[in-house]
Amino acid sequence: MKKYGIDKIRNVGFFGHGGTGKTSTCEAMLFNTKAIDRLGKVTEGTTVSDFDPDETKRGMSIYTTHVPVEYDLCKLNILDTPGFLDFVGQIQGVLRVVETGVFFLSAQAGVEVGLERVWKMAEDINMSRFFFINCLDKENADFLKALESIDKILKVSGTVVPIQLPIGKATEVKGIVDLVEMCAYTFNNGTPVRGEIPADVKAMADQYREKLAESAAGTDENLIEKFFDGKLTQEDIVVGLAKGIKTGTILPVLCGSAFKNIGATTLMDALAKYAPAPDAMGDIAAVNPSSGEEIRVKPDPADPVSALVFKTTTDPYVGRLSVLKICSGTLKPDSVLYNANKETDEKVSGLMVFRGKNHENVEEAVAGDIITVAKLSVTGTSDTLCAKERPVKFPPIKFQDPLMSMAVYPKSKGDEDKLSVGIAKMIEEDPTFKVHRDTVTRETIISGVGDLQLLITVDKLKRKFGVEVDLQTPKVAYKETIKGATKVEHKYKKQTGGRGQYGHVCLELDSIPQEKEYEFVDKIVGGVVPKNFIPSVDKGVRKAMTEGVLAGYPVVGVRAALYFGSYHTVDSSDMAFQIAASMAFKKGIPDCKPILLEPIYELEVIVPESFMGDVIGDMNSRRGRILGMDPLGDGQQSIKALVPQAEIQKYAIDLRSLTQGRGTFSLKFFKYEEVPAQVAEPIIEAAKKEKQEES
Ligand SMILES: Nc1nc2c(ncn2[C@@H]2O[C@H](COP(=O)(O)OP(=O)(O)OP(=O)(O)O)[C@@H](O)[C@H]2O)c(=O)[nH]1
Ligand SMILES: [Mg+2]
Numbered sequence: 297m298k299k300y301g302i303d304k305i306r307n308v309g310f311f312g313h314g315g316t317g318k319t320s321t322c323e324a325m326l327f328n329t330k331a332i333d334r335l336g337k338v339t340e341g342t343t344v345s346d347f348d349p350d351e352t353k354r355g356m357s358i359y360t361t362h363v364p365v366e367y368d369l370c371k372l373n374i375l376d377t378p379g380f381l382d383f384v385g386q387i388q389g390v391l392r393v394v395e396t397g398v399f400f401l402s403a404q405a406g407v408e409v410g411l412e413r414v415w416k417m418a419e420d421i422n423m424s425r426f427f428f429i430n431c432l433d434k435e436n437a438d439f440l441k442a443l444e445s446i447d448k449i450l451k452v453s454g455t456v457v458p459i460q461l462p463i464g465k466a467t468e469v470k471g472i473v474d475l476v477e478m479c480a481y482t483f484n485n486g487t488p489v490r491g492e493i494p495a496d497v498k499a500m501a502d503q504y505r506e507k508l509a510e511s512a513a514g515t516d517e518n519l520i521e522k523f524f525d526g527k528l529t530q531e532d533i534v535v536g537l538a539k540g541i542k543t544g545t546i547l548p549v550l551c552g553s554a555f556k557n558i559g560a561t562t563l564m565d566a567l568a569k570y571a572p573a574p575d576a577m578g579d580i581a582a583v584n585p586s587s588g589e590e591i592r593v594k595p596d597p598a599d600p601v602s603a604l605v606f607k608t609t610t611d612p613y614v615g616r617l618s619v620l621k622i623c624s625g626t627l628k629p630d631s632v633l634y635n636a637n638k639e640t641d642e643k644v645s646g647l648m649v650f651r652g653k654n655h656e657n658v659e660e661a662v663a664g665d666i667i668t669v670a671k672l673s674v675t676g677t678s679d680t681l682c683a684k685e686r687p688v689k690f691p692p693i694k695f696q697d698p699l700m701s702m703a704v705y706p707k708s709k710g711d712e713d714k715l716s717v718g719i720a721k722m723i724e725e726d727p728t729f730k731v732h733r734d735t736v737t738r739e740t741i742i743s744g745v746g747d748l749q750l751l752i753t754v755d756k757l758k759r760k761f762g763v764e765v766d767l768q769t770p771k772v773a774y775k776e777t778i779k780g781a782t783k784v785e786h787k788y789k790k791q792t793g794g795r796g797q798y799g800h801v802c803l804e805l806d807s808i809p810q811e812k813e814y815e816f817v818d819k820i821v822g823g824v825v826p827k828n829f830i831p832s833v834d835k836g837v838r839k840a841m842t843e844g845v846l847a848g849y850p851v852v853g854v855r856a857a858l859y860f861g862s863y864h865t866v867d868s869s870d871m872a873f874q875i876a877a878s879m880a881f882k883k884g885i886p887d888c889k890p891i892l893l894e895p896i897y898e899l900e901v902i903v904p905e906s907f908m909g910d911v912i913g914d915m916n917s918r919r920g921r922i923l924g925m926d927p928l929g930d931g932q933q934s935i936k937a938l939v940p941q942a943e944i945q946k947y948a949i950d951l952r953s954l955t956q957g958r959g960t961f962s963l964k965f966f967k968y969e970e971v972p973a974q975v976a977e978p979i980i981e982a983a984k985k986e987k988q989e990e991s
Contacts, residue, residue: 297364297649297656300371302597302664306571307373307621309390311418312400313410314356314379317430317554319345321400322363322376324560328486329367331651335486335557344652345376349759350752358752360386360607362619362650362666367564372571373666379410381957382746384696385728387414389606389677392693393621393666396424396571398563403429403437403462403551406445409957415450424572425454425547428563432462432469433553443549451930457511458504458549459537460562463497472551472559473501475508476533486557488565511546512536534569541570574664580623582680582688585636593624593688597662600683601625601633604690608677608724612760614670616724617650618677623690625683627661633681636689638674642681646670677727695727697962698743700948702750703771705740707764715740718761722753729753736773736850746948772942774979775893775968776844777853781806784884785860788876789867798864799876801825801833803856805884810853810893810968814841817857825861829873833858836877845885846892846976847983852968856881892976893968895941898923900934901951903959908933910954918943919975938966 310318323343327335336342341352345361357378365372375390377383379400391397397418401407418425429442439462446456463480464470471482473493478501481488493501512533513523519536522528540546550566552559579592582602593602607619627633627647635642648655648668661667675681678693706715719731719742730743744750750767757763783804790797808815816834825833834856841851858877899920903911905927912922912935920939928934944963951959971979 297371297658298366299660300662300665302575302595302662303573304370305373305574305662305664306370306396306567307375307394307574307664307666308396308398308567308571309375309377309387309394310398310400311377311387311411311414312379313402313405313408316379316400316402316408316411318376318379318400319343319357320554321428321430321552321560321563322361322365322374324486324554324557325365325367325372325374325564326363326651328557328561329365329564331365347653350755353755356380358383358386359609360390361652362668364649364651364666365564368568370568371665372564372567375666377414379414380748381410381413381952382744382749384413384417384745385726387417388695389693389727391418391421393604393606394423395574395577396426396567398426398428398567400428400430401442401446402431402434403439403442404431404434406442407449412449412958413960419451422544422577424541424544424570426541426563426566426571427456427547427549428559429549429551430554430559432551432558433467433556435466437466437469439551446549452547454540454545454547455511455514456547456549457508458551459508459566460550460559461497461501461504462551463494469553469556469558472562473497474562475501475505476530476537478505478530481562483556483558483561486561488561508537509533512540515540515543515545538570542572542576580690582623582690585639585687585689591688593690595624595663597624597626597664599624599663600686601627601631602680602682602686602688602690603627603633604693605675605677605679605681606693610721610725610760611670616672617668617670618672618675619650619666619668620681622661622663622665622667624663626663627667629657629659632684634684634687635675635679635681636687637679640674641684642672642675644669644672644681676724693727696745698728698730699745699961699963700747700750700946701741701743701770702767703737703739703769704742704754705766705768707766711763714761714763715757715765718757718763719753721761722756726753734770734773736775737771739770741770742767746952747946769945773895774847774849774971775810776846776849776851776890777810777893778805778807778851778885778888778890780887780889782884782887784880784887786876786880786883787862788872788879791867796864796867797869797872797875798867799829799832799869799872799874800862801858801873801876801880802860803837803877803880803884804859805881805888806855806857807888808853808855813852814838815855817855819857819859820861824863825858825873826863826868829863829868829870830858832870832873833861833877836874837881839874840878840881844890845882846890847980848987849892849983851885852893892971892979894971896938896966896969897941897944898964898966899937899939899944899947899961901937901959901961902928902932902934903955904931905933907955907959908935911935911951911959914950914954915939919972940969940971
């Protein structure tokens, strides 16, 4: 790969709904620039970008891939992201490092939910935006309808301006009209062949050229004057267009068919011409890691080095690979950098540029470029690496919180260690994937954005780490408490030849707010239970509280007061008093109106207004209590509700089907509440049955 100065680099994210041809367009770009000699197909698993076995198996992108394309003296660092909603974590890193986004939509379907979602995620990001209307060759493809859907569905702040139009409709598509140069392009194996605009699209081309000229002129007062005087030249249009695209006032629309290799080269051309170089978007916000003081980092190759890690993967041969955007300076192999997040040095040995799974080593990487380094020891995704003499830290990348959890069980006993090693590696690679151990249910819980993401981790555990696992719906971490009070006595006495056992306690059991979990009160007077055995009574009650009498769940919200008892000078012991206390507790609790508690979550759902009724109805059927509804101003509604955990274990899947993928939600643990009697009954029965089977 040649060396490129910062002015010749374009960092471009490919975003859009699944299956709109992002990966196929990358492939066409590589083929048309002769980087590959065969045009791979997603369906056959032969593309450069979708090379991972998970991707070839499913015929879709799952991971973001760096695909550098060398075109017209520029390097286009394409980051091909997955469109499927489970993989939003792959997009969030990319949104932090690109100056340009190409948003794909199909000419057949127009704007779909995947595009809506990523558009929203990109809302506050300073970048240039292009639209690419792909699949022009599909039956019922309708460029103008798709174009209309952009303004209709997306909240676009600038002007959406076609700079190309299709020639020929649907299966008859032949090429494109270039509205800047006012010429036609047909494509010979991907290579554009220039020609005259065909007569049947000329009138439409003139009409859209006029719109383009007006928008381009609108970026500059001098140009607007020329426009009204009828003196605007093609060069003026190019200047105005470049300015509008850079400042975000113009959002150009291009088109093509990746399938027929139409439009990929003209897209590269537009990116090379109009997409901003990495230093065109100004300085980058950062902080001084020791003082917290804000600083601005200049994307200048001559400055000290700084870089943001936006992706981490593991290569079976090379090991850990960290993908970085160089934010300032020039990085050379064999450098020692400072990790501002982990506050330690990191040695960077070789610099690599990956294109799909293949890589080549490079001698340096300048500010603005995207590069991969191997074998960093402590650095993870979202960390900043920098020159020690100028420490900086970039704000962390915000990743989607998990929305769905599953319990994971290794199929063969003894695989637990391999499982935890595998899971730890996957957490490194996927910032939206989490794991924790539920101490109440004693299950290992993996969490992510959706079910497909979790199923893929299961495949990966098997393929990469040789562990086969089952996924199950997590058990709900119920708890137990009491609503009443009682007094209870238990005498534990055993005479077995030699030294016996003697412990005698009288307890008052009472309910306290469950948040306090447990209180022990010593009300002994006159030393009827000696001081040294009082902690034994406390310990005995605590032990009994780990397993409630109703369904074996931990008990909370109990005050135990020891008000009387007796002892034996020889036979009393710590253990005897512990046992006496435990037994007294178990005996007394059934008289204190024990109840089952369940975790309640605060749920916020955001949906377009048209889905509000369905979402609320569904919430009611889940024993949810609506707390409030707020219009968000953009046709979206926020609905807040309290819902039991047991009812929303699969909400990520259910909300998606309820709202055709348009709804999003977030969850926060709220508190434990009583399970209604008719719901509690089967849970208690099931627990009793399980216990019987165990014993
Ligand atoms: N007819 C037609 N099919 C296309 C076109 N572009 C892509 N396809 C097909 O559509 C399917 C999806 O294409 P991809 O390139 O994988 O789409 P993507 O946007 O990368 O999809 P995700 O990675 O899942 O987000 C594949 O079977 C492609 O062959 C096109 O222009 N026309
Ligand atoms: Mg793809």
